[in-house]
Amino acid sequence: MRKLMRVVSVATGIVAAAVVSISAPAMAAGGGGEIKQHEWTFDGPFGHFDKASLQRGFQVYREVCSSCHGIEFISFRNFADLGYSEAEIKAIAAEYEVTDGPNDEGEMFQRAAIPADRVPGPFPNENAARAANGGAYPVDLSLIVKARPDGANYVYSLLTSYAEAPSHMNVPDGMYYNKAYSGNLIAMPQPLYGDDITLANGGDTSPEALAADVVSFLAWASEPEMETRKRTGIAVMLFLFVMCFVSYGSMRYIWADVKKSKA
Ligand code: HEC
The missing domain is CATH 1.10.287 (Helix Hairpins)
Known part of the structure; x- marks a missing residue:
């Protein structure tokens, strides 16, 4: 015994x-910024993604972040994980245009996206992205949550930590004060103010709630197979x-x- x-x-x-x-x-x-700790459904060994939150997060990404940031590693068919049906995914894809080709005449052409396509980004290349953002580069967001230490909390903090700069600090044109960003000066203007989005499946539209939803979506994008791995x-x-x-x-x-x- x-x-x-x-x-x-x-x-x-x-x-x-x-x-x-x-x-x-x-x-x-x-490095250096103030990072808030948020509770995530996908934390811990039994962590899971909340599909309703992922759908809201995708909407926030689409209506706000996607004008500057791509999610190039995600294909439309991956959105099945968010709980969308095949027909819904086809309809979402069809709202985007992708470049295909060359055709028989050797020309590239534009066509509506299909579920097998990657989600097209806002800019054709990095130079175009920098040119539109005063020289700063809006990184691709598909792996950002994995690419930064404590990624989910970091991105959440970044989105919710814009503030009035302290009076002794000189904020150059095109830069914004952010408590979570290392060095506190970031070239990204505050993207979320809350209430500027009407969420398709309802839900809280405070800046914090929208940030939590978009971070959940980006955490999923960074590791779509997380639930399977944990199980x-x-x-x-x-x-x-x-x-x-x-x-x-x-x-x-x-x-x-x-x-x-x-x-
Ligand atoms: C108007 C364009 C614009 C919009 C809209 C925008 N961003 Fe950004 N974002 C930028 C730029 C430019 C940078 C690079 C900042 C720098 O280098 O100082 C950036 C940087 C970032 C970073 C990287 C910070 C780091 O550690 O390097 C994250 C994460 C990010 N954005 C997330 C988002 C999310 C999420 C949204 C939507 C809620 C969003 N952004 C909306 C322009 C934008």
């Missing part, structure tokens, strides 16, 4: 350590836990005769 207790406590220890290592939030936040992790841990008992049992069974013959 003592041995069994030991096996159980070792197994519990292993599971606990694994759970902690999966759920531990990324330490350290983006697999849990299944593997359960399997290992059960196997602990099975191997302990079989060890007892195999050695039982040896012990008896010694006695």
